[in-house]
Amino acid sequence: MTDQPILAFLADTLSGPSNEPLYRRLEQALKQAFAASLIRRGAALPSERVLSTTLGISRVTVRKALDVLVADGFLDRRHGAKTVLSSRLEKSLSTMTSFSEDIRSRGMEPGGTWLSREIARPSPSEMMALGISGSERVVRLRRLRTADGMPIAIETATLPARFVPDPQEIGDSLYLYLDAAGALPVRALQRMQAKPGTPEEKRLLSAPDDAALLVMERRCFLADGQIVEFTETRYRGDVYDFVIELIR
Template sequence: MDQIFSPEGFDQTGAGPLYLQLQRRISDAIATGRLQPGDSLPPERDMAALTGLSRVTIRKAVEGLVASGHLIQRRGSGTFVAPKVERLEQALSLLTSFTEDMARRGKSAESTWISRAVHSPSPEEVMALGLAANARVARLERVRRSDGIPLAIERASISSAFLPDPETVTGSLYAVLEANQCRPVRAVQRISAANLGPHDAGLLNVAVGAAGLRIERIGYLPDGRVVEYTRSLYRGDAYDFAVELKLDPERTSR
């Protein structure tokens, strides 16, 4: 640790701004394993004393590494090396739940519940689910984790006709819907880029403004009725979404 923050080696002239030089030292230490996930960095004033750099320079270097996902800051606790996040590839051609996705990879699937309750539907839910004005909707909001690492925020809306008691959902939502004979058999998804605001970034343990993927899914029953309206936010540093493309059948038949 002392070697990382040694005052020797900082170049005032040709190696770029001092905060970038410090960033490179810390990121190199993380890459080579000298700093491990969960390791704490010295307080800002101690890093300034060790390196001989100003606290403004230290703060700018740390903020950049937090924004890039190398470090995380916990209020009242300090600055830590961020846990390593394995990048996952998710096929867009399969209609599966988060729990099923993780099970297929041999990983755990965990939930931190934010809310599970029945409400009067919002205008958006009425439109998406095709509800009557006097209908009720079950809302489920949770942070989805795997191996203890938060990967996504899931906000699902289901008509109470299909899910009268959202408290019955403890793991896979699709497993409960399947038991109720109303699991979706097809879905339409829309994916867009998002920068995470303070609330969602805090839930996913990433920097405010970090890149995310917003996914809106509407799931349908075999008879065409809508059963699911889910809005999810995925960490951009953890997911790659892949889809198989095929040549237009009309083109191949010519």
Template structure:
């Protein structure tokens, strides 16, 4: 068993270690989406940890969206993809963290001049060259989202550097974005979109626009995504002023 006790977990940050261990078990697909975790009491006993530690570790993973608690029924690996709004993660990272297999079908992966809309969104002058990606994004065989991205050519010199993950390619070039502005809107998906996403006509989706930036403020991407409304939850922690 992956969750075996090791002496190091007796340290004050035991809950963080446990949180990582449970995360690994989910990432490796050892506990599958929709399945239940052992109860807090059983986990605590099996790992000889306190229930407070176990509760804290599980609470953290619920916050991350990886686990869902159903009153009276227990703790489950989330079926919906619950995405904290405040984190700058990529599609690939979000899926891998859930033990799912991200992949993309490319409709376009090339170089072109910015469209007027992209030029305005990215504050670039007309004629600037960008790498443009248009992808259908899957978890295994299941389509989850459609994404169109534009990245200035000086930050991503060759579209083929993007094998599957844009952020992985940018990371390798030292150009991974550090912050982003994001807008989320409810939409009725169009006929071409519902066909690609294998949804019924008129299904709901979430349209997300992300503009992301390097530390020095240069824009790295303008991405327009359409996520399936029946599978994605976006969550955020709010604080009063």
């Protein structure tokens, strides 16, 4: 792939007036280029020398912008001085975001395939997680989640049926549906652990035989304390990282 499209995009983006530091402007311009799919995942960026010469900025400024993107997980530095768009995905555990929001923030297009959508009686574990009785109905949603078509996770979301009268009405985003219904969660409790994947899970995820799954359980609450959602998401451990920011 030629470097010309991304170089032309960066030059055009940086040409306008701004009070931001130049390295920060380059960092943001590169993120926009990633989101526009001007460079594929795993592909090498133009070299620091080419970026510096083409854009008319110092290599120190270029390196500072790239360092920020490496630290944030957007880029990887490889042997031979190559800097490539990271093929791994990261999810921050400090904010409550949807799968679609996470994937779009990395410059990729989220997708999914429905595996099942049903209304059923809750299991004992679902009753405990949602704080409901066995007489209530739940909606159970199971789907394969993808990023740019690549299988990433198997997601099973369970909600009290009073929040989702007809699960067939849910489109690509559960949170968009809940927002429209006035039931968007405002906080969540999460628990993560590693588990071996079953043969069926590995088949759905196209995961290597030795790949572990990162299992995230999340309970989501409304402002009044009602539990609106319990979701278990099984991520491919070979392509997904979880990041926590710690402040002393």
